[in-house]
Amino acid sequence: AQKITQTQPGMFVQEKEAVTLDCTYDTSDQSYGLFWYKQPSSGEMIFLIYQGSYDEQNATEGRYSLNFQKARKSANLVISASQLGDSAMYFCAMTPWMDSSYKLIFGSGTRLLVRP
Amino acid sequence: DADVTQTPRNRITKTGKRIMLECSQTKGHDRMYWYRQDPGLGLRLIYYSFDVKDINKGEISDGYSVSRQAQAKFSLSLESAIPNQTALYFCATSDPPRTGGTDTQYFGPGTRLTVL
Numbered sequence: 001a002q003k004i005t006q007t008q009p010g011m012f013v014q015e016k017e018a019v020t021l022d023c024t025y026d027t028s029d030q031s032y033g034l035f036w037y038k039q040p041s042s043g044e045m046i047f048l049i050y051q052g053s054y055d056e057q058n059a060t061e062g063r064y065s066l067n068f069q070k071a072r073k074s075a076n077l078v079i080s081a082s083q084l085g086d087s088a089m090y091f092c093a094m095t096p097w098m099d100s101s102y103k104l105i106f107g108s109g110t111r112l113l114v115r116p
Numbered sequence: 117d118a119d120v121t122q123t124p125r126n127r128i129t130k131t132g133k134r135i136m137l138e139c140s141q142t143k144g145h146d147r148m149y150w151y152r153q154d155p156g157l158g159l160r161l162i163y164y165s166f167d168v169k170d171i172n173k174g175e176i177s178d179g180y181s182v183s184r185q186a187q188a189k190f191s192l193s194l195e196s197a198i199p200n201q202t203a204l205y206f207c208a209t210s211d212p213p214r215t216g217g218t219d220t221q222y223f224g225p226g227t228r229l230t231v232l
Contacts, residue, residue: 033220045159047222091159093158101164103174
């Protein structure tokens with residue numbers, strides 16, 4: 001079964017420090033995409049970063065990087081130099097490309113609170 | 117202007133009422149999705165459409181129907197709303213994966229629906 005696990009329901013980080021949000025996934029497919037989304041208190045879902053299963057290098061987008069360890073089936077999000085505006089829910093998601101719907105399978109999320 | 121818009125943004129209705137949620141996109145994407153999010157959970161797929169003539173059920177389609185009126189418009193209907201359909205509803209769009217493509221899904225702002 002395809003599944004995303006986020007084991008940290010909530011986390012705190014001090015402003016300007018780095019933080020790692022954990023994500024592990026379970027799939028028997030060889031081809032898949034991994035995504036992170038941010039959901040602030042206003043409710044919208046904001047795309048942050050993507051990693052393909054065949055990508056050899058870890059993805060980076062500004063202050064976001066994805067620590068992809070394929071053998072361990074983990075796709076942790078690293079946020080460097082945290083800002084107060086980073087306080088939000090963060091969802092890890094996967095698209096198994098053998099699934100004809102290309103749907104996103106979501107984890108249960110991690111709530112991040114950045115302290116001033 | 118937002119690339120993916122949803123109307124209404126908030127709606128309160130009564131059990132048994134018919135309600136329609138609308139989604140429009142200016143991204144020119146072929147694929148459109150409807151998800152629902154229940155409190156404290158990730159998103160689950162209701163319906164998806166890969167073009168105007170293509171409609172497919174997702175994992176939780178019971179009690180819902182959809183209409184793809186045009187490439188840019190995808191509506192979700194609750195024929196007879198019930199309280200356990202109270203949730204946050206998201207529309208999303210994506211482009212088909214090309215060689216090396218990501219099929220990233222971009223979300224609308226969400227519709228908060230309450231069924232009394």
